[in-house]
Amino acid sequence: MNLRLHIWRQAGPDATGMLKTYDVANVSEHMSFLEMLDVLNEDLISKGEIPVAFDHDCREGICGTCGMVINGRPHGPVAKTTVCQLHMRTFKDGDEIYIEPWRARAFPVMRDLVVDRGSLDRIIQKGGFVSVNTGNAQDGNTIPISKLDADRAMDAAACIGCGACVAACPNASAMLFTAAKVGHLASLPQGQAERSTRALHMVLQMDAEGFGACTNHLECEAACPKGISVEFIAQMNRDYLASAIGGRD
Amino acid sequence: MELNSNIPGGPLQQKWDQHRADLKLVNPANKRKYSVIVVGTGLAGASAAATLAELGYNVSAFTYHDSARRAHSIAAQGGINAAKNYQNDGDSVWRLFYDTVKGGDFRAREANVYRLAQVSTSIIDQCVAQGVPFAREYGGYLSNRSFGGAQVSRTFYARGQTGQQLLIGAYQAMMRQVGLGKVKLYNKQEMMDLIVVDGRARGIVSRDMVTGKIESYMADAVILATGGYGNVFYLSTNAKACNVTATYRAHKRGALFANPCYTQIHPTCIPQSGDYQSKLTLMSESLRNDGRIWVPKAKGDTRSPDQIPESERDYYLERKYPSFGNLSPRDIASRAAKEACDDGRGVGPGGLGVYLDFADAIKRLGQEVIADRYGNLFEMYERITGEDPYKVPMRIYPAVHYTMGGLWVDYDLMSNVPGLFVLGEANFSDHGANRLGASALMQGLADGYFVIPYTLGGYFAKGGFSTVSNDAPEARAAVTEAQNKVSTLLSINGKRSPTSFHRELGSLMWDKCGMARNEKGLTEALKRIPELRDEFWKNLTIPGTGTELNQSLELGLRVADFLEFAELMCTDALHRNESCGGHFREEYQTEDGEAKRNDDEFCYAAAWEYTGVGSKPTLHKEPLVFENVHLATRSYK
Numbered sequence: 001m002n003l004r005l006h007i008w009r010q011a012g013p014d015a016t017g018m019l020k021t022y023d024v025a026n027v028s029e030h031m032s033f034l035e036m037l038d039v040l041n042e043d044l045i046s047k048g049e050i051p052v053a054f055d056h057d058c059r060e061g062i063c064g065t066c067g068m069v070i071n072g073r074p075h076g077p078v079a080k081t082t083v084c085q086l087h088m089r090t091f092k093d094g095d096e097i098y099i100e101p102w103r104a105r106a107f108p109v110m111r112d113l114v115v116d117r118g119s120l121d122r123i124i125q126k127g128g129f130v131s132v133n134t135g136n137a138q139d140g141n142t143i144p145i146s147k148l149d150a151d152r153a154m155d156a157a158a159c160i161g162c163g164a165c166v167a168a169c170p171n172a173s174a175m176l177f178t179a180a181k182v183g184h185l186a187s188l189p190q191g192q193a194e195r196s197t198r199a200l201h202m203v204l205q206m207d208a209e210g211f212g213a214c215t216n217h218l219e220c221e222a223a224c225p226k227g228i229s230v231e232f233i234a235q236m237n238r239d240y241l242a243s244a245i246g247g248r249d
Numbered sequence: 250m251e252l253n254s255n256i257p258g259g260p261l262q263q264k265w266d267q268h269r270a271d272l273k274l275v276n277p278a279n280k281r282k283y284s285v286i287v288v289g290t291g292l293a294g295a296s297a298a299a300t301l302a303e304l305g306y307n308v309s310a311f312t313y314h315d316s317a318r319r320a321h322s323i324a325a326q327g328g329i330n331a332a333k334n335y336q337n338d339g340d341s342v343w344r345l346f347y348d349t350v351k352g353g354d355f356r357a358r359e360a361n362v363y364r365l366a367q368v369s370t371s372i373i374d375q376c377v378a379q380g381v382p383f384a385r386e387y388g389g390y391l392s393n394r395s396f397g398g399a400q401v402s403r404t405f406y407a408r409g410q411t412g413q414q415l416l417i418g419a420y421q422a423m424m425r426q427v428g429l430g431k432v433k434l435y436n437k438q439e440m441m442d443l444i445v446v447d448g449r450a451r452g453i454v455s456r457d458m459v460t461g462k463i464e465s466y467m468a469d470a471v472i473l474a475t476g477g478y479g480n481v482f483y484l485s486t487n488a489k490a491c492n493v494t495a496t497y498r499a500h501k502r503g504a505l506f507a508n509p510c511y512t513q514i515h516p517t518c519i520p521q522s523g524d525y526q527s528k529l530t531l532m533s534e535s536l537r538n539d540g541r542i543w544v545p546k547a548k549g550d551t552r553s554p555d556q557i558p559e560s561e562r563d564y565y566l567e568r569k570y571p572s573f574g575n576l577s578p579r580d581i582a583s584r585a586a587k588e589a590c591d592d593g594r595g596v597g598p599g600g601l602g603v604y605l606d607f608a609d610a611i612k613r614l615g616q617e618v619i620a621d622r623y624g625n626l627f628e629m630y631e632r633i634t635g636e637d638p639y640k641v642p643m644r645i646y647p648a649v650h651y652t653m654g655g656l657w658v659d660y661d662l663m664s665n666v667p668g669l670f671v672l673g674e675a676n677f678s679d680h681g682a683n684r685l686g687a688s689a690l691m692q693g694l695a696d697g698y699f700v701i702p703y704t705l706g707g708y709f710a711k712g713g714f715s716t717v718s719n720d721a722p723e724a725r726a727a728v729t730e731a732q733n734k735v736s737t738l739l740s741i742n743g744k745r746s747p748t749s750f751h752r753e754l755g756s757l758m759w760d761k762c763g764m765a766r767n768e769k770g771l772t773e774a775l776k777r778i779p780e781l782r783d784e785f786w787k788n789l790t791i792p793g794t795g796t797e798l799n800q801s802l803e804l805g806l807r808v809a810d811f812l813e814f815a816e817l818m819c820t821d822a823l824h825r826n827e828s829c830g831g832h833f834r835e836e837y838q839t840e841d842g843e844a845k846r847n848d849d850e851f852c853y854a855a856a857w858e859y860t861g862v863g864s865k866p867t868l869h870k871e872p873l874v875f876e877n878v879h880l881a882t883r884s885y886k
Binding site: 011030032036039055121135136154160161 | 299314315316317318321323324335371373377378379380383384385386387388389390407410413417420422424428434436459488489490522523525526527528530531628632633635698699702746749792798801
């Protein structure tokens with residue numbers, strides 16, 4: 001198939017960006033979306049032009065490195081699929097495709113489609129862990145955890161930290177990302193000791209990074225490649241309130 | 250040079266305990282006076298950085314990712330082994346040790362493997378305490394599954410995302426230390442060189458991938474946890490950025506590279522679909538618990554699988570290896586698939602595929618149970634191929650997956666360069682010539698959580714550290730060298746992209762140094778690689794500059810090292826006149842096509858010393874002494 005791509009090009013964090021148009025020919029339906037961009041980039045290099053910078057690594061949908069907005073949708077049109085797992089059979093000959101970076105104040109564009117998501121790491125740094133040193137642990141089976149709780153924790157822990165939830169949110173809020181971590185640890189006995197302070201500190205850091213607030217559009221859940229439920233946001237709000245009002249910290 | 254593995258004396262079972270008792274300690278108040286650089290934030294690197302910081306050392310951690318959580322350990326699907334014997338099925342530390350030594354085709358160090366099996370149980374405990382959501386039974390206790398090469402059920406898992414969950418656990422532990430100021434984390438930094446001062450590893454040169462700035466970073470010790478070199482084949486299951494640069498640079502600074510020819514070809518990957526293919530995707534080995542592997546009995550049978558009656562199918566693993574069947578170790582399952590395809594019985598485009606069929610399991614257990622066990626893997630397969638594995642058998646083919654070779658280290662995980670420690674896949678120590686499934690996660694975390702905290706302390710406690718600054722002549726020279734390399738690459742202005750060279754090198758390596766090797770092919774490769782390298786330095790083109798985010802430049806720097814490293818791999822493969830594990834030399838096989846080891850001549854680790862680009866490296870041999878297991882022919886029949 002032949003396609004027309006409109007891709008956001010921006011030389012650096014302070015440069016002005018703009019959409020540029022590229023035609024790509026003979027795209028196979030078995031290619032992944034990123035392989036299609038690889039082909040475009042090889043073509044650009046052969047012409048002496050600067051290839052399109054985009055983040056990617058595992059290309060198996062698990063590392064969370066890749067991410068771009070395709071025709072207005074983070075990771076493109078297929079639900080629960082990262083862009084590296086999106087295949088060209090989803091598109092048809094003659095399609096025009098608009099490709100842009102994640103847009104959020106807390107994710108500055110570094111170049112073209114590459115953004116800096118260090119803000120998500122700093123949220124984790126504020127409490128997204130259990131404070132246990134290596135060597136503290138007792139036998140793993142001394143803490144029985146019901147299958148339901150373990151499954152619920154895993155549902156939340158499946159987050160890959162890609163930032164699609166932020167890109168999808170009209171407020172550029174990182175509530176789903178933050179709630180997934182809070183929800184993962186709150187579902188387990190190991191996470192109880194620090195439960196309420198964790199929610200408080202992580203939410204405060206989220207605000208400090210310049211992410212917006214949640215106004216229940218639920219676009220995040222629709223865009224999440226791992227299908228993480230917005231129920232975790234409600235749960236985090238309860239923990240946050242308990243901590244903020246209870247004044248434990 | 251004399252290789253001293255520093256294996257402690259005494260009975261195997263007591264070596265580690267005795268060694269820990271003998272190692273000197275650093276006083277808690279003095280720990281903050283020592284600094285260590287950790288390169289790589291995968292399982293081994295992140296666990297080491299977190300643990301060392303908890304002890305009080307000053308840690309600087311480097312990753313080329315935008316976040317430490319993205320290291321390729323994250324992609325491990327199936328699970329992590331531990332000798333817990335929760336299943337009461339006969340597992341023990343000894344059995345895990347024995348399975349690993351045997352699985353590695355008797356080319357690993359006994360003492361290291363025994364220690365690995367010993368600490369395996371503590372890893373599970375530590376991860377549970379961190380909140381890793383391992384699969385649980387309804388009673389609330391930890392669940393296990395089976396994996397290749399073992400007859401007990403000892404693999405712990407978190408759906409099909411075990412690597413992700415373990416890495417997130419280690420990453421979170423490290424981020425906690427970042428918040429406490431004990432780990433300084435450098436994202437988007439790629440190591441370009443090792444700095445050796447007075448014979449000791451004292452720092453690294455690193456390039457900021459956003460600004461292009463190249464600087465030196467100094468410390469009292471350097472830990473490399475930078476993974477394997479599978480991407481020398483271009484197509485592999487490794488992430489796109491995985492590369493050999495850190496370990497190869499250390500090699501060029503004097504660290505010996507051991508057993509580079511030991512590469513693992515994983516039997517269950519999705520077959521290649523076209524020339525544009527950028528990587529291969531693994532389907533977890535755990536699928537072999539319930540899937541049955543087969544090809545048609547007749548050559549060139551193009552009927553759709555449901556049209557091929559049971560009597561005309563060859564379940565070749567079950568036929569050839571009745572006691573392990575579909576759970577035969579990876580090297581054996583891969584070679585059997587290649588054999589079937591070479592025989593003209595492969596399926597799918599180009600005949601490069603075999604079926605992995607779940608029809609029987611679905612009939613026996615129901616679709617719901619299969620979905621619960623493998624749902625995310627089935628979805629991934631369907632997304633990539635457009636076929637529904639609940640209805641049509643999966644098509645799989647072997648692909649490069651893991652590299653057992655790596656920098657040579659002693660029992661303390663220190664290389665022959667004092668102060669340079671190497672952890673995880675980047676070292677050579679525990680898997681011999683073949684790694685068993687679910688053992689990579691175990692080794693990465695064993696090294697980081699439970700070995701390095703003791704052995705690094707022992708190294709520091711010996712003292713004798715002079716003050717070394719960024720102004721040291723060795724540091725300044727290494728920085729200049731790295732800067733020159735970047736400007737040379739950018740000034741070639743030829744016609745071919747880094748990717749085109751990488752693809753060509755990869756396909757050469759796959760043909761000549763892949764699943765099966767022979768003297769003729771390896772000799773040809775050793776002639777062709779220098780030619781390709783010459784062309785690279787004359788005809789490469791990299792658009793853009795070195796002072797900005799430039800992904801072509803990053804790739805060019807990595808491919809330049811692969812082009813030298815490939816020669817080392819082929820040299821090792823050519824010298825090892827035997828077949829063992831992941832190294833299959835066609836000249837050395839039994840009548841029924843099994844690997845034929847030569848214990849009389851090759852029962853050693855081959856550690857190569859760098860002597861210059863294109864010049865033959867010097868071989869040093871570390872004899873492998875088996876005092877506790879009997880060197881046997883590996884049989885899974």
